[in-house]
Amino acid sequence: MTELPDSTERKMGLVIDLDTCVGCHACVISCKGWNTENYGAPLSDQNPYGGDPSGTFLNRVHSYEVQPEQGHAQLIHFPKSCLHCEDAPCVTVCPTGASYKRVEDGIVLVNEDHCIGCGLCAWSCPYGARELDLAEGVMKKCTLCVDRIYNENLPEVDRIPSCVRTCPAGARHFGDLGDPESDVSKLVAERGGMDLMPEMGTKPVNKYLPPRPKDQIEDQIDILAPLLAPVAEEPQGFMGWLDKALDKLPGGAN
């Protein structure tokens, strides 16, 4: 049903730390690896070894440069997947009821047997979190690894989304953002977690932790520097003569 639930029992989601993400794309690969052989249709590639490869991914990592008014530019790696929005436009626009938000945990899913592949849900998502699979003709999106997180056949340590399990930098956190006492909620409160495009009114569950301020480079960072200052600013003696002689040659001085 494409009517959104008034509220969900839990709000499971991701917290992504833009301070620690190193942009390694390991989460992208592990996501594709897990999801291509589990929930729903595989994530197909088109022309993977040809001149113009492309394919379906549920998680992609952008990189941005932020130039403050003063000081150095900062490079920020930016993983992006479905934010499992509370007010998800992708659910209400769906004409078939294939797109839905679960009452028990707030996960937004696609029932691929009902999806007609009209693409309207992808049009409605401001974040580009949905991709139509060209081989299957159905809509694919992040499932929050719904087939891992409750899967009792997996060791407990693996019952988290594949990207979170994989991230070597510990930049991805998973938990219930509806419970103010959960680790993820505390992390968000402590670090000032933010919404993407809040003006779109989608109320994303996933939060992003902003990069911490960079260390400032002080005027004098090396206590040995004064001792290593150049002894003579202008070359003297033989070097001075050589410098002048070379300047006199055609094309010398500049």
Add this chain to the structure above:
Amino acid sequence: MHPAPSVIIFTTLSGLGFGLLFFLGLGQPAVTGSVAFVFYAIAFGLACGGLLASTFHLGHPERAWRAFTQWKTSWLSREGVCAVGALAVMGLYALGAIFMDSHWTLLGWIGAALSLATVFTTSMIYTQLKAIPRWNMELTPVMFLSFSLAGGALLAGAEAVAPWLLAIAGAVQLAYWAKGDKALVASGTNLGTATGLGDRGSVRAFEPPHTGSNYLLREFVHLVGRKHAQKLRMIAFVLGFALPLLLILTPVQGIVIKHVFAALAVLSHLAGVATSRWLFFAQAEHVVGLYYGKR
């Protein structure tokens, strides 16, 4: 947005077809017999042809019947329901006009209302999308409705109202372009809000997530066609509204010339609206383009 031919054909033809059905439902012209047959054949051909074209871009057209189920929330579903309702009611009304020489007025009115409702629901599919600021404007449904009414009046030969409706549609078109050009900026969405990093400095897309293309770029980021946008707007405006207006207002002698002029007006209008629809898609910026440093 990628200007997919299937959607452009669909919205152009079905808009015109349902516009004609609206006038036929109101008994304008109050045709019967074989003349009625021709009118209804044209109207149904346009409306159904458009609807059929719209199923071409589906990944699973065989499941299209499911699209009628979610009318409570989905404008696309409502469009399907309204379209089938309009075609069914107007089909019955047409049978009366063609074979029984009778106009069931109430039925006609219901059919006319459903026909307009279909055009309105189509327009709302686009209007509801906040992620595409150029579509997310009150003027979008106004534009779809005014085009449909103008085209319908032209086809129905409603000489009294057609010039007015054409003039209104032309004015709405100009207003839509003027307002639409400012929509993305007015929406307040930019790479700063998209990444949440905007208050730290100016944000620049440094490296995309992938070297090749993907569904998102193919579907939502269409930069090529925008180059000639101004020229195409001129063409759309002249063909869609100015020329048809001229053609139907020019006083001519003889019924044949009159019909030739009317037919030319319809064809010109159709070409103009199709061009305008192409621009409607090609110029629409989806905010996801911002993540790629594009618009």
